[in-house]
Amino acid sequence: MEIKIGTKEGVTVVEMCGRLDGSTSPQAQEQLLPLADSKCCMVLDLKECDYISSAGLRVLLMIAKQMTARGAECALANICDEVKDVMEMTGFSDFFKSFDDVAAACKTVRKKEEL
Amino acid sequence: MIRIDLHPTHTYKEFKLRTGKALPFGATIVPGGVNFSIYSSHATSCELVLFKKHEPKPFATIPFFDEFRIGNVFAMVVFDLDYEEIEYGFRIDGPFDPSQGHRFDKTKILMDPYAKAIGGRDIWGKDPDYSDIYQHRARIFNDDFDWENDHPLEVPTEDLIIYEMHVRGFTRHPSSGAKHPGTFAAIREKIPYLKELGVNCVEFLPIHEFDEFENSRISPVNGRRLMNYWGYSNVGFFAPKAGYAASGKFGMQVDEVKALVKELHKNGIEVILDVVFNHTAEGNEKGPYISYRGIDNRTYYLLTPEGYYYNFSGCGNTLNCNNPIVRNMILDCLRYWAADYHIDGFRFDLASILGRDQNGAPMHSPPLLETLAFDPILGKCKLIAEAWDAGGLYQVGSFPAWGRWAEWNGKYRDDLRKFLKGEPGLVGAMSQRVQGSPDLYRWQNRGSSASVNFITAHDGFTLKDMVSYNGKHNEANGENNNDGSNDNESWNCGHEGETDNPHINRLRNKQIKNAVTMLLVSQGTPMILSGDEMGNTQGGNNNAYCQDNEISWIDWGFREKNSEILDFVKNMIAFRKAHPALRNCQHFQNIDYMGSGYPDISWHGTKAWYADWSESSRVLAFLLCGKHAKGGTAMDNPIYVAMNMHWEMHGFELPQLPTDIAWYVCVNTDAEAGQDIWKVGQEKELDNQKEFLVGPHSVIILIGKRPAARQSDTQKTEARKNYQNKIKKNS
Numbered sequence: 001m002e003i004k005i006g007t008k009e010g011v012t013v014v015e016m017c018g019r020l021d022g023s024t025s026p027q028a029q030e031q032l033l034p035l036a037d038s039k040c041c042m043v044l045d046l047k048e049c050d051y052i053s054s055a056g057l058r059v060l061l062m063i064a065k066q067m068t069a070r071g072a073e074c075a076l077a078n079i080c081d082e083v084k085d086v087m088e089m090t091g092f093s094d095f096f097k098s099f100d101d102v103a104a105a106c107k108t109v110r111k112k113e114e115l
Numbered sequence: 116m117i118r119i120d121l122h123p124t125h126t127y128k129e130f131k132l133r134t135g136k137a138l139p140f141g142a143t144i145v146p147g148g149v150n151f152s153i154y155s156s157h158a159t160s161c162e163l164v165l166f167k168k169h170e171p172k173p174f175a176t177i178p179f180f181d182e183f184r185i186g187n188v189f190a191m192v193v194f195d196l197d198y199e200e201i202e203y204g205f206r207i208d209g210p211f212d213p214s215q216g217h218r219f220d221k222t223k224i225l226m227d228p229y230a231k232a233i234g235g236r237d238i239w240g241k242d243p244d245y246s247d248i249y250q251h252r253a254r255i256f257n258d259d260f261d262w263e264n265d266h267p268l269e270v271p272t273e274d275l276i277i278y279e280m281h282v283r284g285f286t287r288h289p290s291s292g293a294k295h296p297g298t299f300a301a302i303r304e305k306i307p308y309l310k311e312l313g314v315n316c317v318e319f320l321p322i323h324e325f326d327e328f329e330n331s332r333i334s335p336v337n338g339r340r341l342m343n344y345w346g347y348s349n350v351g352f353f354a355p356k357a358g359y360a361a362s363g364k365f366g367m368q369v370d371e372v373k374a375l376v377k378e379l380h381k382n383g384i385e386v387i388l389d390v391v392f393n394h395t396a397e398g399n400e401k402g403p404y405i406s407y408r409g410i411d412n413r414t415y416y417l418l419t420p421e422g423y424y425y426n427f428s429g430c431g432n433t434l435n436c437n438n439p440i441v442r443n444m445i446l447d448c449l450r451y452w453a454a455d456y457h458i459d460g461f462r463f464d465l466a467s468i469l470g471r472d473q474n475g476a477p478m479h480s481p482p483l484l485e486t487l488a489f490d491p492i493l494g495k496c497k498l499i500a501e502a503w504d505a506g507g508l509y510q511v512g513s514f515p516a517w518g519r520w521a522e523w524n525g526k527y528r529d530d531l532r533k534f535l536k537g538e539p540g541l542v543g544a545m546s547q548r549v550q551g552s553p554d555l556y557r558w559q560n561r562g563s564s565a566s567v568n569f570i571t572a573h574d575g576f577t578l579k580d581m582v583s584y585n586g587k588h589n590e591a592n593g594e595n596n597n598d599g600s601n602d603n604e605s606w607n608c609g610h611e612g613e614t615d616n617p618h619i620n621r622l623r624n625k626q627i628k629n630a631v632t633m634l635l636v637s638q639g640t641p642m643i644l645s646g647d648e649m650g651n652t653q654g655g656n657n658n659a660y661c662q663d664n665e666i667s668w669i670d671w672g673f674r675e676k677n678s679e680i681l682d683f684v685k686n687m688i689a690f691r692k693a694h695p696a697l698r699n700c701q702h703f704q705n706i707d708y709m710g711s712g713y714p715d716i717s718w719h720g721t722k723a724w725y726a727d728w729s730e731s732s733r734v735l736a737f738l739l740c741g742k743h744a745k746g747g748t749a750m751d752n753p754i755y756v757a758m759n760m761h762w763e764m765h766g767f768e769l770p771q772l773p774t775d776i777a778w779y780v781c782v783n784t785d786a787e788a789g790q791d792i793w794k795v796g797q798e799k800e801l802d803n804q805k806e807f808l809v810g811p812h813s814v815i816i817l818i819g820k821r822p823a824a825r826q827s828d829t830q831k832t833e834a835r836k837n838y839q840n841k842i843k844k845n846s
Contacts (some may be wrong), residue, residue, distance in 0.1 A: 022199030054367050055199050058257065065261075088298040089362040091374025095261070 003031050003050075011106045017048035020056030024048045029059045036066040036074070041109035044101050047078035057092045064095055073097075077105040121146050123194050130181045134183050140201060140447070141229030141353070142255045149255060153205055153227060154187055155411045156442065157217060162206040163243050164224050164775065165196075166247075168234065168366075171247055176206065182576055183341050201368070201749055202234055202252035203227070207410055212402070213422040216413030223404040226351060227365055228444060231451075232256040232369055233351045235323040235344030239283065239297065239358030240342070240663065246836045251324065251350045251405055254366060258455055260373045267459045268385050269495050270315060272521060272566040272699045276635075276688055277387065277642040278314040279572055281345070281667065282322055287643055288668035295361035299368075299375045308384050311680075312648060312687035316737035317379065318387040318462055320573055322372070324354040327663070329396055334593040341593060341661035347394040347464060347575065348430060350405055352448045376457050382399055387497060388452060392445050393468040393504065398431035399424045413785030416554040421481045425475050427468050429505030442483045445469075449547035450492040460497025462523070467500075467508040470515060476509055481515055488517035501525065512555030516840075521640065524552055527731040531570050532581065532604035534733075535630055537760045537812065542732045545758070546718065549737065552639030553702040566639035566699045574600075576657045578647035581605045582626040583612060591666060599658030612655060624650075625812060628683050628784040628791060630757070632814045634662040635691045636756050638699055645669065648684040650677035679788040686792040690781060690816070693795040696744035696751040708747065709738070711793050712773070715743035719757070723770040733761040734809075738770050741819075752776075753819035759809040766806050769817070776819040778804050785810025 004015040012035055020028055025040035033040060043059065046052075051062070064074045076098040079087070087093040099105040123131035135150045136143075143150045151163055161184075165175040179189040206228055209219030212378045226233065230253035236243065241244035243250065286305060287297035293304050302317075316570045325346040332341050346356065352561065376386050395415075400423060407415035417425040417433040424432040452458045463469060470481035487498060502514040502522045511525050527548045534541040547554045551563020559565075570579045576587075585607045587599045609624045627650065636640045645651075646669040653659050659667045674681060691697050703716040719724035719736035726735060735758050741751030755778070757767045769778055779798035784791055793799055800822055801807070809815050 021198045043646035053199050053365070054257065054370065058259065061261065077767055086362050089295065089360070089374070090296075090367050091377065092370070094374075107301060 001028060003028060004029070005035065007040075008043075008106050009104065009110065010040070011109055012038070012042045013031070013045055013106065015045045015048065016074075019051040020049055021051065021053035021082065022055040023035055025053075025055045025059045028034040028056070029062070032059070032063050033066070036063045039069075039072065039092060041072045042067060042074045043102055043109060044074065046056060046080070046083065047076050049083070050080055050084050052086070057090070061092060061095055073109045075099060075109050077102045077103040125180060128175070130177055131194040132177070132180075132183075133192045135192045137185045138187040139229070139230065141227055142253065144255065145192060147190045149196050149198055149204065150190065150192045151409070152188055152190040153229075155189070155207055155209070155412055156414055156440070157208045158187075158207045158219065160208045163191070164191070164204045164206055166171055166202040166204075166249065166252065167253075169200055169202050171244075172810070189543060192502075196253040196335065196613070199294075200663045202249070202250050202254055204253060216418045216422050218408055219669055220409055223409050225404065225409045226251050226405050226406040227253040227411065228351070229447070231258070231353050232253065233354040233357065234366065236324070236326060237363045237366070239327060239363075247528065248566045249563065250403070251326070253351075256366075256369045258369075258453075259372060262373070262377060262457065265377045265380050265457055267453070267457050267495065268380055268490065269595070270385055272497055272565070272640050273318045273638070273685060275497075275640050276691065277316045277318050277567070277640060278312070278645050279320070279569075279642055280316045280645040281573060282356070283318045283663070284667045284828060285669055288665065289672050290671035291669070292671070297359070298361040299359055299371045300361040303375050303378050303747045303820070306378060306384070308386060310382055312685055313692065314643065315383055315386040316387060316459070318642065320388060320389050321349070321391050321464075322356050322359060322388060323349050323391070324351040324356050325360060326350055326396055329824055332593065334591055336376075336590050339664060341598055342663045343661065344663040345660040347391050349391050349659070350396050352390075352392070352444070353451055373456060380457065386457075387460040387462055387499070388458055388575050389462045389464060391451070391464040392436060393433055393465040394428035394430045394432050394434055399426065402431060411440075414438055414761055417471070417473065426507035427471065427475060428465055429511050433468060433471075433475070433642045436483050436792070437471060437472055437478065437481060441488060442490070443683075445483060446486055446490060448486065449496075453493055453793060455776060458496070460499065461825045462499040462501065462683075464501055465504040465532055466502055466836070467504040467510050467834070468515065469506070470506075470510075471506075475506070479515075484515050485517060486521070488519035496523065509693060512552070515643070516559060518561065521565045521567050523642075524555070524568055524639065526568055527552060527556065527566060527637070528567045528572075529602075529604060531630070531633055534758075535604035535626060535633070537602065537762060538734055539733060540730045542726070542735045545735055546726075546737070549633065549637045550703055550716065550717040550755075555701050562701045563638040564640060567642055568634060568639040569636050569642040569644070570634055571590070571644040572642065573644065574658070575817060576603055576605055576655075577629055577644060577651050577653050578630060579623070579650040579652045580655055580657070581630075582623040583607055583652070583766060584655040586655075587657040588612075589725050591656060592658060592661055595728055599656075603657060606722055621761070622812065625784050626678060629760075629812065629814045631684055631687050631757075632782055632816065633758065635687045636697055636698070636754070636816065638702070639690070646673075647665050648681055649673040650680045657827075658690070682788070683792050686794055687742045687782070688806075689795050690792075694744075694751050694818075695749040696739040696741050699745055701746055703743075707743075709740075709742045711740050711742040713738065713740035713742075715740055715831045717770070719755075719767070719770060719832065721765050721767055723768040725813050734759045734765055734767075736767055755817040756808050756814065757807065760812060762811045764808055764810050768806050769804065770820045775821055777801070777822050780807075780815065780817055782802070782816040784813065784815070785813035
């Protein structure tokens with residue numbers, strides 16, 4: 001899994017490319033957790049992520065929870081239909097705001113940041 | 116805090132290992148690895164076998180070193196496993212000596228009895244690869260579901276309205292419109308329907324992992340594949356059925372079930388699981404090695420002195436429930452479902468087996484049942500017994516209860532059915548059934564909430580079929596119509612099966628309404644079979660255990676076609692919920708202990724205060740004094756119910772009410788749709804307050820309440836009094 005970290009108008013945008021599963025989630029967790037501790041809101045761009053396993057979803061949830069706890073927000077963008085479907089079946093979707101594109105996601109989390 | 120036992124101490128080939136923890140049993144994710152622990156009293160050695168998911172051959176076999184065994188438990192930690200991508204099993208060596216009860220076979224790969232997720236039948240109905248050496252594959256799952264603030268609801272048993280449901284059958288029919296038909300996720304989609312209906316508890320037919328292909332065959336009658344559709348045959352007690360999960364193909368069934376329970380709870384709906392601890396899917400000596408047989412046959416099963424399997428379950432074998440090891444496994448299992456899945460209660464299939472000793476004899480105080488009754492983790496769980504077994508033990512009314520166990524009341528079902536079809540001699544029995552069967556439960560001081568009342572359940576006719584068929588029509592099951600019960604106490608109302616005859620159809624609808632009304636005004640806990648509320652039919656099949664098709668699946672088209680029935684059931688549920696006098700947890704005392712002028716319950720007939728108890732009587736009425744509701748702690752209206760199961764109309768003289776209130780009609784099943792039931796608060800005042808003509812085969816409900824005109828008069832009087840009091844105080 002390749003993780004590219006950038007910034008778009010003050011929002012941390014993380015592109016996650018490849019499979020997020022049991023073998024790649026420890027690495028993802030290691031890279032994302034420090035970002036979740038910073039003050040910025042975050043958008044996870046999953047355009048190039050075609051599979052997220054149960055361990056992967058748990059990493060995303062952990063990040064989201066950590067950010068919510070300190071008043072920031074984490075949104076998902078460009079989730080493929082299959083992953084979206086699994087998230088709905090298993091209730092993970094209840095914890096995330098997800099958007100069709102990064103711009104819309106950034107707009108929402110920025111609002112939260114301005115509050 | 117840094118632990119000092121997180122590093123490997125042994126290596127085997129490329130694997131790093133160390134001595135494991137004996138408890139908990141099963142596979143547990145620990146820092147850096149996975150702890151595997153398995154019990155066997157008679158094994159001589161044990162190996163852990165690891166597969167990559169779905170792969171036919173194992174990629175590793177790791178022996179448990181001698182120092183990894185503590186007592187009869189083999190335990191080790193294997194480090195650096197990608198736990199999501201593996202499946203594990205055991206090879207266990209020991210004696211093969213059936214006469215001594217031992218059937219060890221080192222060539223077999225055995226599933227962990229404590230497996231929390233099981234692969235191999237990930238997608239329902241997908242043909243298995245029978246050449247696979249490991250059919251039901253233990254998997255490892257993270258148990259860190261985020262429940263937020265969810266909590267089992269702890270609704271008092273007598274306030275429940277249970278809805279018995281087959282997970283797949285509920286939404287599998289294309290008419291359900293569900294996104295993932297036949298799954299846990301689809302039930303989530305249908306929660307608004309359940310809420311609209313008004314039920315506050317769903318009871319799932321078995322959802323533990325089972326093999327739908329067990330005893331699968333082609334029906335000689337219609338060429339369709341017959342399957343183990345109901346699932347009363349466990350492969351694993353700790354794992355949810357993957358094939359019921361839309362996410363089963365991704366191995367995420369655990370999360371899907373938990374998400375469903377959480378959402379049901381959010382909507383005020385409890386979850387009861389139908390659990391089958393009486394036998395397993397391994398069958399008799401000819402059955403497959405799945406798990407228990409090869410791990411410790413003599414411990415897990417009840418065996419004859421010659422080493423054959425006792426068959427008290429009618430399914431080939433009998434789990435040795437009162438063996439201390441097996442008892443602990445059952446306790447661990449229920450604790451796991453209660454604590455990790457937030458399950459609100461359990462219904463125990465053929466529960467009488469749970470009270471047999473290791474030789475199969477019924478026990479006076481079975482330790483397993485006592486343990487479950489007093490277990491702290493299960494302390495608020497509902498425990499419901501199907502109080503009989505296939506070995507002839509019938510314990511309805513006498514199941515060892517310790518004040519905790521409720522029962523499926525089979526006598527309620529039988530008596531109600533007979534009374535409904537107009538049999539004579541049932542009035543006395545009916546008086547007991549509508550009171551929560553004090554004849555069965557009072558002697559143990561168990562209260563009416565010990566009685567789970569039902570007229571239909573998965574096993575038998577649907578309600579619509581009960582009024583449409585005199586006999587079973589199970590030909591499609593391929594057993595020459597020999598399977599299924601012959602004691603249905605059903606009545607086809609004049610024609611066997613579907614008909615266009617409007618008179619018969621009207622009578623059938625009325626009989627359905629009569630049944631629903633009696634069920635929902637009875638003390639105890641009512642249970643409705645899912646689909647009955649919309650007149651679902653199985654075409655007269657009363658044993659659809661093998662029918663994974665339109666015979667069993669609920670046809671949601673009936674929702675529109677039988678809206679008359681559905682509306683009636685919804686309003687009747689709302690009526691029960693609105694009236695606490697119908698939901699007492701203790702039996703009536705038949706006296707007036709509140710000084711209201713009326714006993715808590717009184718009996719009537721065509722003449723008020725005179726019930727006709729004679730053999731030929733088919734009519735009975737009763738009056739609940741609202742002031743005794745919930746043992747006198749709640750206020751309710753007087754409720755009068757008259758049941759006329761005679762084929763002629765009868766005038767019922769109404770008991771006199773206190774002068775400030777009058778009789779209002781809530782239900783009259785003889786009336787046309789729209790006039791048959793009145794919404795709570797919109798009941799219709801009777802013109803004739805002295806007598807009610809109850810139609811043939813009909814039931815009425817009346818309540819006593821203050822008429823609207825008089826109500827406003829009273830309000831005015833009260834307002835005047837208040838005003839005068841105020842003036843007095845001020846002066």
